[in-house]
Amino acid sequence: MTKFNEQTKIALVVSQFNNIITDRLVIGARQTLIQAGIMDDNVIVYQVPGAFEIPRIARLVSQIPAISGVITLGAVIKGETDHYQFISEAVTQQLATLSVNAPIPLVFGLLTTNNIEQALNRAGGKAGNKGSECANALLQLFELEQQLV
Ligand SMILES: Nc1c(NC[C@H](O)[C@H](O)[C@H](O)CO)[nH]c(=O)[nH]c1=O
Ligand SMILES: CC(=O)[C@@H](O)COP(=O)(O)O
Numbered sequence: 001m002t003k004f005n006e007q008t009k010i011a012l013v014v015s016q017f018n019n020i021i022t023d024r025l026v027i028g029a030r031q032t033l034i035q036a037g038i039m040d041d042n043v044i045v046y047q048v049p050g051a052f053e054i055p056r057i058a059r060l061v062s063q064i065p066a067i068s069g070v071i072t073l074g075a076v077i078k079g080e081t082d083h084y085q086f087i088s089e090a091v092t093q094q095l096a097t098l099s100v101n102a103p104i105p106l107v108f109g110l111l112t113t114n115n116i117e118q119a120l121n122r123a124g125g126k127a128g129n130k131g132s133e134c135a136n137a138l139l140q141l142f143e144l145e146q147q148l149v
Contacts, residue, residue, distance in 0.1 A: 015048050069142065
C-alpha cells in the first residue's frame, strides 16, 4: 500500500436512515479527503438502507481491487425501545471484526446517540464532524500501513 495520491479511490458506505445526519457526515468526510489531495471523483458513495446493512456492503466494497480504503458512516438514534442498542452493538461488532480482517483500511463512523441533537452536534455541530474525523483516521492509516506493508 503506497501513500495516497490523486489516483487513490475511497469508498464511503453510508446508511440512508437518519440521512439528515448521514448526509452531513458525507460532506465532512468528502471535504477532508479533498483537502488532503484526494480527487472528488475518487470519493465513491455506496448508500445502504440503514446501519444494519453497512457491514455486508462494506465487506463487499473492501474487496473491490480499485478501492484503497473504506469509510463507514451511519447514525443510530435511540427511540422508544431497545432496538437502538441491538443495532448499535451488532453493527459495531461486525465492523470491528471487518476492520481487522479486510484487505484494506476501514474506519468506523457510526454515530450512536440518545437523541437527534447529539447526532447533529457530531455531524458538523459543536462537537465536530464524525465524517471528517473518519477521513483523517483513514489518511493516517494509509501513512502507517505504508510503513508496515
Ligand atoms: N433505527 C435505525 C435504523 N434502523 C434500520 C436498520 O438499520 C435496518 O436498516 C433495518 O432493520 C432493516 O434491516 N437504522 C439506522 O441506521 N439508524 C437508526 O436509528
Ligand atoms: C433505533 C431505531 O430503530 C429507531 O429508529 C426506532 O426505535 P424505536 O422503535 O425503539 O422507537
